[in-house]
Amino acid sequence: MSLSLLIFLPLIGFLFNGFYHLKMARSEQKSSAMISGVIATGVMFAAFLVACTYYYMLSQLPADGRLFEQTLFQWMKLGGLNVSFALRLDSLSSLFVLIITGVGSLIHLYSIGYMSEDETPAKYFSFLNLFCFMMLNLVLGSNLPHVFLGWEGVGLASYLLIGYWYQDKDKVLAGQKAFIMNRIGDLGFLIAMFIAYKFVGSLDLIDLQKATLTPHVTTVFGLLIFFACTGKSAQIPLFTWLPDAMAGPTPVSALIHAATMVTSGIYLLTRLSPIIEASNTVLTVIGMVGVTTAFVAALMACAQTDIKKILAYSTISQLGFMFLACGVGSFESGVFHVMTHAFFKALLFLGAGSVIHALHEEQNIFKMGALRAKLPITSITFIAGWAAILGLPPFSGFFSKDEILWQSLSSPHGNVMLFIIAAASAFLTAFYMTRLLVLVFFGKSRVDPAKQKHIHEAPMTMAIPLMVLGVLSLVGGWFGEHHEHSGQEMMVMAASVILAGLGAGIAYQKYKNFEGEEKTNQFLMSGMGVDLAYLSVFAKGTGTLSKWFTTYVEEMIVQRTLRWSTAVVGLSGNLFRVVQVGSTQAYLMMILIAIVAIMAWVFLGVGQYGKL
Amino acid sequence: MSWSMVAFSAFSTIAIISSIFVILKKNPVSSAFSLILVFFSFAGLYAVMGAHLVAALQIMVYTGAIMVLFVFVIMLLNADTPVLDLKESGGLFKAITTFGVIGLLGILLKTVLRAKEIQATGNLTEDKINELGGNFKVISEALFTDYSFHFELASFLLLGAIVATVALAKRKSLKGSSV
Amino acid sequence: MTEVMVEPWMLLVVAMIVFAIGLLGVILRKNLLVMLMCVELMLNAVNLSFVAFSRMHQTLQGDITVLFVMTVAAAESAVGLGLIIAMFRTLKTVDSDQIQMLRD
Known part of the structure; x- marks a missing residue:
């Protein structure tokens, strides 16, 4: 067994399903969701078993030497730069690998049911496997270019899957938006890589961790890396793509846009934490951006009516919490939250998918309600996810979120302001999640009567992942490392639980008998007009700039130069056209004159050769 | 004389x-x-x-x-x-051509006069050729020994010319032509 | 009266004059047939100069070259005349000025 199995298993799945899709598409047959899904799930589950084995083997090693490494081949060698294609597994990446393969295989399994009526399931599963392959490359890569390969690869897979139903133009545009927003962040990654090579001379992650850089370089490097993370992990200012990314199939939202890809920013920051921690500026920026994102996104989530958009903003908000944890220097609690969040947010998304599936693509929560009786499994598991994200003790979110809240107050980089905003975000989280839960599963039914009859509970392939994730959401918090709690920490815990209960209570009171549709704040609903601002500043700005260039540079300089040069060419062409009379004899005469001239020059000593 | x-x-x-x-x-x-x-x-x-x-x-x-x-x-x-x-060529055309040809003649004449200084590099004087069996024999021997390869090539050239001429003569008209 | 022997350079002068006349003919005559004849004239002039140079160098390489030139000339005139016939069939003329299909 070797580490490469981890990445090759999904690759095999990708290739198999890709060729299967091509073969079926060529013969214009529908590929079977069962075959491709079982293969895709099988390779992921196999990878999960491998990951479990490695996790166990890793835990048997002494604490300071927990590292497996396998070099597959030399990738690039240019001057002093020597990049090898090597996989490296340590405790951080093993946790991510477990999440990716574990949650990943559950979501693959869920997809079999969810995509059973799709036209091209083999294509879908091949993209999903491609995503897992790239994501594993991201977390297993031993150097920055390898991480970047995965970083770009997951972006590609995300783009392909958001625009998976490519007949719908909005979905295609959403995919493009996600891709472009990510590219903006990637610029930061690239420049950070250049800086790392320039000042460290190596791109290996271990070398980077050990490197000592001057304060300025550290700050710039950290900020650039963080900028890359804001793109991938949907933080301010590059968060607007994630709500739109909900255009993709719901399992995709669960896997890519909740559990794994969007957390790669946390992975990168944690991986490079020695450099990040070395600069107070970087930490402050990360903390501020994280907490602001957490609060603003939670606020926006309160105004959404689309079940998936609520969860998308919720994801942004939870990612903000994770970045807050990184920003106060408590990377381990951020990673811990990544894990619990992967469980409960994947669960919530899959539950939402189940609801959407049951209601035949209905996503508006004001057209749902009282689904508890009709969808018992979905509603129970959804309540588990709800309890986890609210942070009710003793469920998983409680441990990770309270740890972050406590760290934001008590850590050397934390302060009261961060804590208050974070607590307010937690309150809002409780509010919007309860709103969602009550509107969908409780109260009165507002479902379209035509659809009322067809509501059905999810098939087994979809129910099993829900149940597994439900259990994980409830007990996932016990996997973390526990320590003695001080009295102050107990106070913080109590405060956060009370806040969550308060938010939940208010929402329950407001929405328990809600009828009709809520008029939500348009400003908040549209993502605070950030999209509009980007449109007017960047898109229109570029438009204006191009117009200016068109009028002045293009017309006055380029066109004129072109016109002049064509005029010169045309003129000389007309000039020399005279000799092209089309008469053989005329040509012969010209040849004669030329020969005479050349011979006169050569033989009569006019030139330097002369003298026969 | x-x-x-x-x-x-x-x-x-x-x-x-x-x-x-x-x-x-x-x-x-x-x-x-x-x-x-x-x-x-x-x-x-x-x-x-x-x-x-x-x-x-x-x-x-x-x-x-x-x-x-x-x-x-x-x-x-x-x-x-x-x-x-x-139609005859135009007067100016004739003049330029004649001028060019005269120029060429001048250059050639100079070359020819310089050619008088050429020294013999071989030894095949007329007497020697007669001794060897005459012009016919000497050239033929050279043609079938030293130059046999070129001789064969020349036959291929002629063969090609025959094929080309037959092909040209057989065709009814140049295709796609328009006057 | 001293004997005036024929020197090879005199042949060169003749060859040169015939070559010039042939060149003039190729350029000034518009009948393709005559043009082809003038090309033959030029080839012959060159042949003559080959023989003359051969005598000057006292080798026989010039003579042998002439044989090959003759072969080429035969092939050339055969193909050339074939082309003229084909052209005449299509265009009904042997005027080189009328054959300008590639000009426009």
Whole structure:
């Protein structure tokens, strides 16, 4: 067994399903969701078993030497730069690998049911496997270019899957938006890589961790890396793509846009934490951006009516919490939250998918309600996810979120302001999640009567992942490392639980008998007009700039130069056209004159050769 | 004056005058007959120089084969019909060409005069050739030994020319042509 | 009276004059047949100069070259005349000025 199995298993799945899709598409047959899904799930589950084995083997090693490494081949060698294609597994990446393969295989399994009526399931599963392959490359890569390969690869897979139903133009545009927003962040990654090579001379992650850089370089490097993370992990200012990314199939939202890809920013920051921690500026920026994102996104989530958009903003908000944890220097609690969040947010998304599936693509929560009786499994598991994200003790979110809240107050980089905003975000989280839960599963039914009859509970392939994730959401918090709690920490815990209960209570009171549709704040609903601002500043700005260039540079300089040069060419062409009379004899005469001239020059000593 | 000088003067005069006729005669048939005269006198010049084989082949190939071909083609095309009444070249054109040709002549003359200084590199004087069995024998031996490869190549060239000519003559008209 | 022997350079002068006349004919005459004849004239002039140079160098390489030139000339005139016939069939003329299909 070797580490490469981890990445090759999904690759095999990708290739198999890709060729299967091509073969079926060529013969214009529908590929079977069962075959491709079982293969895709099988390779992921196999990878999960491998990951479990490695996790166990890793835990048997002494604490300071927990590292497996396998070099597959030399990738690039240019001057002093020597990049090898090597996989490296340590405790951080093993946790991510477990999440990716574990949650990943559950979501693959869920997809079999969810995509059973799709036209091209083999294509879908091949993209999903491609995503897992790239994501594993991201977390297993031993150097920055390898991480970047995965970083770009997951972006590609995300783009392909958001625009998976490519007949719908909005979905295609959403995919493009996600891709472009990510590219903006990637610029930061690239420049950070250049800086790392320039000042460290190596791109290996271990070398980077050990490197000592001057304060300025550290700050710039950290900020650039963080900028890359804001793109991938949907933080301010590059968060607007994630709500739109909900255009993709719901399992995709669960896997890519909740559990794994969007957390790669946390992975990168944690991986490079020695450099990040070395600069107070970087930490402050990360903390501020994280907490602001957490609060603003939670606020926006309160105004959404689309079940998936609520969860998308919720994801942004939870990612903000994770970045807050990184920003106060408590990377381990951020990673811990990544894990619990992967469980409960994947669960919530899959539950939402189940609801959407049951209601035949209905996503508006004001057209749902009282689904508890009709969808018992979905509603129970959804309540588990709800309890986890609210942070009710003793469920998983409680441990990770309270740890972050406590760290934001008590850590050397934390302060009261961060804590208050974070607590307010937690309150809002409780509010919007309860709103969602009550509107969908409780109260009165507002479902379209035509659809009322067809509501059905999810098939087994979809129910099993829900149940597994439900259990994980409830007990996932016990996997973390526990320590003695001080009295102050107990106070913080109590405060956060009370806040969550308060938010939940208010929402329950407001929405328990809600009828009709809520008029939500348009400003908040549209993502605070950030999209509009980007449109007017960047898109229109570029438009204006191009117009200016068109009028002045293009017309006055380029066109004129072109016109002049064509005029010169045309003129000389007309000039020399005279000799092209089309008469053989005329040509012969010209040849004669030329020969005479050349011979006169050569033989009569006019030139330097002369003298026969 | 030696007999060879007499022959040389006669043949060269005929050659030059006939070649002037070739280009001056309006009727292609007259040109063709003048050309035959040129070829004959060239054969004579070769003979004066002792190049007997070349002289014989000149008569056989040029006057015997090529010129017959020319005359045949002229007859085939009815070349003395009014179709072939061609416009003369313009005066300026003629002047420039003549000027160019005179320039060329001047350069060639200078070259020719310098050619007198050429030193012999071989040893095949006329006596030596006669000793070896005469011009025919020496050239033929060289042709079938040292130059046999080139000789074979020449046969391929002729074969190609035959195929090309047949293909050209067989075709009804040039395809896609428009006048 | 001293004997005036035929020197090879005299042949060169003749060859040169015939070559010039042939060149003039190729350029000034518009009948393709005559043009082809003038090309033959030029080839012959060159042949003559080959023989003359051969005598000057006292080798026989010039003579042999002439044989090959004759072969080429035969092939050339055969193909050339074939082309003229084909052209005449299509265009009904042997005027080189009329054959300008590639000009426009």
